Amino acid sequence: xxxxxxxxxxxxxxxxxxxxxxxxxxxxxxxxxxxxxxxxxxxxxxxxxxxxxxxxxxxxxxxxxxxxxxxxxxxxxxxxxxxxxxxxxxxxxxxxxxxxxxxxxxxxxxxxxxxxxxxxxxxxxxxxxxxxxxxxxxxxxxxxxxxxxxxxxxxxxxxxxxxxxxxxxxxxxxxxxxxxxxxxxxxxxxxxxxxxxxxxxxxxxxxxxx
Amino acid sequence: xxxxxxxxxxxxxxxxxxxxxxxxxxxxxxxxxxxxxxxxxxxxxxxxxxxxxxxxxxxxxxxxxxxxxxxxxxxxxxxxxxxxxxxxxxxxxxxxxxxxxxxxxxxxxxxxxxxxxxxxxxxxxxxxxxxxxxxxxxxxxxxxxxxxxxxxxxxxxxxxxxxxxxxxxxxxxxxxxxxxxxxxxxxxxxxxxxxxxxxxxxxxxxxxxxxxxxxxxxxxxxxxxxxxxxxxxxxxxxxxxxxxxxxxxxxxxxxxxxxxxxxxxxxxxxxxxxxxxxxxxxxxxxxxxxxxxxxxxxxxxxxxxxxxxxxxxxxxxxxxxxxxxxxxxxxxxxxxxxxxxxxxxxxxxxxxxxxxxxxxxxxxxxxxxxxxxxxxxxxxxxxxxxxxxxxxxxxxxxxxxxxxxxxxxxxxxxxxxxxxxxxxxxxxxxxxxxxxxxxxxxxxxxxxxxxxxxxxxxxxxxxxxxxxxxxxxxxxxxxxxxxxxxxxxxxxxxxxxxxxxxxxxxxxxxxxxxxxxxxxxxxxxxxxxxxxxxxxxxxxxxxxxxxxxxxxxxxxxxxxxxxxxxxxxxxxxxxxxxxxxxxxxxxxxxxxxxxxxxxxxxxxxxxxxxxxxxxxxxxxxxxxxxxxxxxxxxxxxxxxxxxxxxxxxxxxxxxxxxxxxxxxxxxxxxxxxxxxxxxxxxxxxxxxxxxxxxxxxxxxxxxxxxxxxxx
Ligand code: FES
Ligand code: FES
Numbered sequence: 001x002x003x004x005x006x007x008x009x010x011x012x013x014x015x016x017x018x019x020x021x022x023x024x025x026x027x028x029x030x031x032x033x034x035x036x037x038x039x040x041x042x043x044x045x046x047x048x049x050x051x052x053x054x055x056x057x058x059x060x061x062x063x064x065x066x067x068x069x070x071x072x073x074x075x076x077x078x079x080x081x082x083x084x085x086x087x088x089x090x091x092x093x094x095x096x097x098x099x100x101x102x103x104x105x106x107x108x109x110x111x112x113x114x115x116x117x118x119x120x121x122x123x124x125x126x127x128x129x130x131x132x133x134x135x136x137x138x139x140x141x142x143x144x145x146x147x148x149x150x151x152x153x154x155x156x157x158x159x160x161x162x163x164x165x166x167x168x169x170x171x172x173x174x175x176x177x178x179x180x181x182x183x184x185x186x187x188x189x190x191x192x193x194x195x196x197x198x199x200x201x202x203x204x205x206x207x208x209x210x
Numbered sequence: 211x212x213x214x215x216x217x218x219x220x221x222x223x224x225x226x227x228x229x230x231x232x233x234x235x236x237x238x239x240x241x242x243x244x245x246x247x248x249x250x251x252x253x254x255x256x257x258x259x260x261x262x263x264x265x266x267x268x269x270x271x272x273x274x275x276x277x278x279x280x281x282x283x284x285x286x287x288x289x290x291x292x293x294x295x296x297x298x299x300x301x302x303x304x305x306x307x308x309x310x311x312x313x314x315x316x317x318x319x320x321x322x323x324x325x326x327x328x329x330x331x332x333x334x335x336x337x338x339x340x341x342x343x344x345x346x347x348x349x350x351x352x353x354x355x356x357x358x359x360x361x362x363x364x365x366x367x368x369x370x371x372x373x374x375x376x377x378x379x380x381x382x383x384x385x386x387x388x389x390x391x392x393x394x395x396x397x398x399x400x401x402x403x404x405x406x407x408x409x410x411x412x413x414x415x416x417x418x419x420x421x422x423x424x425x426x427x428x429x430x431x432x433x434x435x436x437x438x439x440x441x442x443x444x445x446x447x448x449x450x451x452x453x454x455x456x457x458x459x460x461x462x463x464x465x466x467x468x469x470x471x472x473x474x475x476x477x478x479x480x481x482x483x484x485x486x487x488x489x490x491x492x493x494x495x496x497x498x499x500x501x502x503x504x505x506x507x508x509x510x511x512x513x514x515x516x517x518x519x520x521x522x523x524x525x526x527x528x529x530x531x532x533x534x535x536x537x538x539x540x541x542x543x544x545x546x547x548x549x550x551x552x553x554x555x556x557x558x559x560x561x562x563x564x565x566x567x568x569x570x571x572x573x574x575x576x577x578x579x580x581x582x583x584x585x586x587x588x589x590x591x592x593x594x595x596x597x598x599x600x601x602x603x604x605x606x607x608x609x610x611x612x613x614x615x616x617x618x619x620x621x622x623x624x625x626x627x628x629x630x631x632x633x634x635x636x637x638x639x640x641x642x643x644x645x646x647x648x649x650x651x652x653x654x655x656x657x658x659x660x661x662x663x664x665x666x667x668x669x670x671x672x673x674x675x676x677x678x679x680x681x682x683x684x685x686x687x688x689x690x691x692x693x694x695x696x697x698x699x700x701x702x703x704x705x706x707x708x709x710x711x712x713x714x715x716x717x718x719x720x721x722x723x724x725x726x727x728x729x730x731x732x733x734x735x736x737x738x739x740x741x742x743x744x745x746x747x748x749x750x751x752x753x754x755x756x757x758x759x760x761x762x763x764x765x766x767x768x769x770x771x772x773x774x775x776x777x778x779x780x781x782x783x784x785x786x787x788x789x790x791x792x793x794x795x796x797x798x799x800x801x802x803x804x805x806x807x808x809x810x811x812x813x814x815x816x817x818x819x820x821x822x823x824x825x826x827x828x829x830x831x832x833x834x835x836x837x838x839x840x841x842x843x844x845x846x847x848x849x850x851x852x853x854x855x856x857x858x859x860x861x862x863x864x865x866x867x868x869x870x871x872x873x874x875x876x877x878x879x880x881x882x883x884x885x886x887x888x889x890x891x892x893x894x895x896x897x898x899x900x901x902x903x904x905x906x907x908x909x910x911x912x913x914x915x916x917x918x919x920x921x
Contacts (some may be wrong), residue, residue: 071312082255082311087247088240090426092377093845100377127240134235145234148813150647153237154426160238183641183854186845188377188427188819189212192853194813202531 030121031055031072050118057118062124072118077101078124079117088128088157092186095146099185100158103127109165128157131164140164140202147201149194155187163199172203211708211720212660214701215554216769216804219870223662223726224655226865228809231651232665233424233644237352242424242832246456248334254283255311256445256455257318258438259304259317260465261296264527264838268292268303268323275320276306281313284449286441288322296325297499298527299838300464301908302437307445330527332838334371334471334496340522344494345504350516353486367545368473368903369886371496372829373463374534375848378426380466381456382439386446387618391501392415395439398428399682402673403639407435411443411820420675428645429821430533431467433682447725449742460843467532468831471495472541476549479516484559484567489514489880491545494522499531505542510578510614510775511550513571527838533684535821536617536879540886544904547613547887552900555598562591566724574775578614579781581777581799585612588797588860589779599898603877605787611780614888616707620761620772621690622681628657630707630753634742636661636668637701642680642692643673645876647797648810649688655806656693658903660700662724662739670696678756686876690770691759693806695875699757706753732804764873771872776800778819778884780892781857786915789908793823793857796885801864803875815861815881824851827905 031048033055051072058067061084066084077094080086080103089112094099096114104114104126132138137145140163150156159182166173166181173181178199187195216225236242261268271292273285284307291303304321308314331339356362383396397403399457400422408415425432431581436508442455457466474493480486491507508514532846566582569575587591594610601607626640638657644650653670661668671677681691704724711729712719715737723732730738764770781795798815805811830840842848886904893911894900898917901911 037249074310074312081247082249085249087243087249090244090377091246091456092379095459095844095846097845098377129240130270132239134239134241137235137239141238143234144238145230146330148231148234148809149232150231150237150646151240151813151817152377152427153233153424154244156237157240160240179853181591186850186852188375188429188821188850190817190824191813192820193816193859195852 001031030057031118032057049180057121059117059120059125060123062127062130068117069116070121072116074117075113076115076117076120077112080112086127090154090157092154099162100155102158102161102185104161104165109162116165128160131160139205140167140198143198143205147194147198149191151189159185159187159195163195166199167203167206171206173199175200212701212704212723212724214698216873217659222659224659224665225804225806226808227657229651229665229807231648231810232654233415233650235636237424244378244426245382245394245422246378246422246426247513248451248454248458250385252381253383253452253454254307254309254445254449255314256305256307256442257314258302258441258461258463259318259323260339261299261301261303263296263325263327264332265575266296266803268294268296268325268660271304272322276317279313279317279320279917281309282317282452283307283309284445286444298529299840300461300529302441305441305445307449330838332526332528332833332835334524334526335473337494337522338493339524341525342523344520344522346520346822348518352488352490352516352518355516356477356479356490359481359487360482360694362477362479363549363556364475365410365478365549365552366475366902367548369471369541369544370903371468371831372734372825373468373509373831373848374429374431374532375463375850376427376429376431376731377384379457379459379462380432380436380438381443383452383454384442384446385445386411386413387450388413390414390419390668391443392419393439394421395435396425396432397422398432398643398684399434399905400673401679402682403435404675407440407443407607411447415656421673421674422643425645426641429535430537430684433684457895459845463843463848464840465529467534468498468529469534470497470502471483474545476545478549480553480557484513484552484557484564485553486511486571488516488551490518492520494524496526496528497531497653498526498528500532503538503699504532505538505545507542507546509539509542509546510616511546511568511571512573528833539615539617539879539883542823543613543615543883544886544890547901548890551611551891551894554758555894558597560595560597561895562586562595565612565614573616577775577801578777581775585777585779585797585799588625589781589795589861591779594781598895601757601896606783606785607896608781608783609892610893611782611888611893611895613884613891613892614775614777615880615883616775617686617880617883618772619686619690619774619879620876621694621759621770621876622687622766623761624680624691624695624759625678626692626695626699626757627678628696628703628755628757630745630749631702632745632750632752634745636663637671637697639671640678640680640692640696641675641677643683645683648807649683649689649692651810652689652691652806653696656696657700660697661705662726664727686878686880689806689876690874693728694769695757695759697757698759699755702755702757703753706755707744710747711739714747715739768871768873770874771803772875774801774803774875775882776880776884778888780885780888782889782892783898784893784896784911786897789911791827791906791911793855793889795858795860796823796888797860797862799862799864799882801869801879802877802880803872804870805863805865811863811877812861814877816859818881819859819885820851820856823856823889825905826886826889826914827851827855831855832907858897
């Protein structure tokens with residue numbers, strides 16, 4: 001006979017200890033604990049300990065300040081999707097492998113599944129919503145549609161964000177550079193041919209001032 | 211009068227042109243709402259408790275600690291396994307729904323299950339572990355034929371279990387109460403998703419509403435509502451709140467469906483001129499705890515005069531198989547085409563010559579001959595081809611490989627309602643779904659084509675079970691089914707309108723047609739009214755007509771057909787020092803009858819090639835043979851091909867006379883069948899010996915080289 005518990009914690013790392021470990025100190029500054037959930041650890045420079053339990057904090061998403069109440073252990077992806085109905089970033093691998101959750105943090109691409117929401121306090125979060133709408137698509141988004149760079153489309157927002165970053169940094173990429181730059185975004189339906197053509201064409205059209 | 215037959219090439223307004231998919235803009239801007247994205251007020255989050263054992267008695271399930279937790283609103287346990295067995299790792303035993311996803315995860319960790327583990331069968335590579343008697347088949351006189359053959363090749367081939375790995379996990383959001391239910395699932399089967407659910411949920415089945423406008427991939431794994439559909443529904447009913455239940459990635463890979471393995475020895479006999487005379491295949495494999503049918507061998511070369519085959523099922527304690535894009539075909543294709551190519555190599559013959567020599571053994575010799583020539587031109591076969599292993603000095607060897615495949619692709623039964631309103635608007639309602647293949651776009655094209663209107667003048671409503679019933683999207687049956695039912699409904703509705711207009715114009719309805727936004731006397735736009743003028747004649751009425759696709763009838767009418775063939779070739783480089791296989795180029799030549807949207811059709815073929823590269827080079831479910839746990843149940847070690855892995859891909863669609871007049875045929879499965887075979891053959895051609903198993907990982911390549919190939 002044996003007893004098993006899913007998700008049991010063999011190392012006995014408590015959530016409290018974990019948060020201390022990752023140094024969520026600066027982030028915790030914006031985290032207002034509900035009840036007894038925030039504490040100052042011993043010592044002057046020691047990080048604040050937050051949680052367990054809900055806290056309230058503010059995230060800046062696509063230029064808007066949004067107040068959210070969530071546990072400190074919640075990832076940015078879960079907080080955006082579950083609390084704020086910001087669902088363009090998708091949850092696929094949930095561990096930094098596929099790129100489907102790619103967003104910008106202060107203009108740099110990041111995997112929303114692989115950071116805590118409270119690490120994003122005080123930073124500028126930008127999602128695909130800032131890049132265009134169906135009525136006013138960016139040159140890259142138009143090229144994605146034209147080159148049929150999506151099938152089911154579940155990977156597409158991640159690709160658009162990653163490819164936007166690629167073109168920001170290298171407005172004139174070679175085919176090889178597109179392959180390198182987007183090699184970390186995965187797609188099960190197999191839309192890579194369209195993605196590659198779309199990015200190359202968007203680079204051309206952006207040069208033309210379009 | 212409009213006739214439902216497809217218009218001739220010079221009369222086509224939309225059909226056959228490369229159109230952008232209509233949901234491209236919402237997908238490319240992140241606004242498309244998938245099941246996973248549905249958030250409704252008061253929604254709870256569910257998590258499931260999967261079995262840790264591959265085979266065990268379940269003595270007790272204790273959910274008291276979870277139930278006592280703040281924020282937990284409903285708990286479910288599977289009474290069906292209590293006191294009985296769980297049969298694979300990941301089998302769902304219990305579930306909780308809580309206010310937040312974090313609380314649900316914490317609560318599920320508090321569930322305690324007391325098991326008595328038993329010895330499970332995990333391994334699928336030993337045919338002696340098979341259950342039941344093998345299936346057997348004999349044609350002609352194989353023993354004599356092998357005796358008489360000038361050359362006999364014998365080899366071992368294997369292709370392991372792989373999984374669907376849909377980007378959007380299986381699952382749904384639902385809201386269930388006594389009176390009825392609303393489900394937002396990720397499904398391939400909107401019309402029949404709820405079938406059989408009513409009783410388990412205690413809800414009248416006719417009151418279960420299903421909506422799925424976009425979905426994040428299925429590939430054959432999302433036909434039913436599944437256990438998690440019922441569990442989500444029961445949790446919702448218990449809590450009196452909507453519930454979101456999506457599988458986590460590890461479970462998705464373990465229990466969301468997989469493709470059966472296939473292993474075995476194949477013997478091929480041929481005369482000295484390269485004519486294949488006999489084949490003998492002894493195959494085995496597992497579909498986990500699901501069923502198993504051995505793959506079709508010989509594949510495509512089905513007319514080999516003397517055949518012997520046997521297939522042995524190994525019933526393992528693993529998640530059950532589900533249809534995986536072209537069920538059985540990629541395995542049968544790989545095993546057959548590899549054995550054929552090995553036979554060519556043994557004869558010292560060029561593989562292309564050998565394949566061509568034996569096309570009489572297929573059902574479509576002329577088509578394959580044509581396609582092989584086109585593919586050979588596209589890949590530069592003449593310039594690049596060499597006999598097996600004749601690939602020069604240096605550690606990087608280059609080679610070409612060939613494969614051919616077949617599929618049915620007949621349209622499924624489908625019903626569609628078309629309405630024409632007095633304000634000139636046109637819409638259809640059809641209970642189909644768009645898996646990302648362009649169904650919504652194609653239905654709209656057919657509707658607009660029939661009315662002689664631009665695309666934006668008509669609207670297709672799909673993805674809801676309130677609409678007329680259309681088949682599940684599997685087996686490449688959708689496009690033939692929905693384009694036929696839409697065409698039939700649209701033609702019937704248009705003819706009603708022509709009757710009204712004819713009476714007003716004083717013309718015979720038989721002489722009228724819809725063309726370029728007008729209703730006119732056929733070929734004479736001086737006697738015409740605009741579309742809007744014509745519809746205004748309806749006054750306060752609308753026209754509503756239903757089209758029913760009955761596959762037999764529609765095939766006779768030429769609206770749809772079945773039976774396609776395709777050819778693919780691969781150009782690869784293999785580094786014999788590292789074992790790394792690189793795809794330089796792949797070409798695909800494919801027929802599928804009348805193509806509705808050339809752009810989304812071409813995308814399908816690209817997608818098939820890329821999925822094919824993935825299972826040829828990377829994909830494999832690795833199980834721990836002792837515990838039955840899948841060791842790579844994540845996307846880091848269950849590897850998919852990325853943009854850097856696919857090389858250059860070229861697609862040629864067979865269209866025009868000889869193809870178009872067959873009507874519409876499905877395209878989802880065919881392009882994914884050949885890549886494994888073509889790539890494996892290219893590797894053998896490059897390095898001079900067969901790597902007997904897929905995927906062609908560096909370790910397998912190096913092992914094969916170290917062994918010096920098969921005897
Ligand atoms: S979901 Fe974040 S990288 Fe895959
Ligand atoms: S389009 Fe389906 S996963 Fe990329």
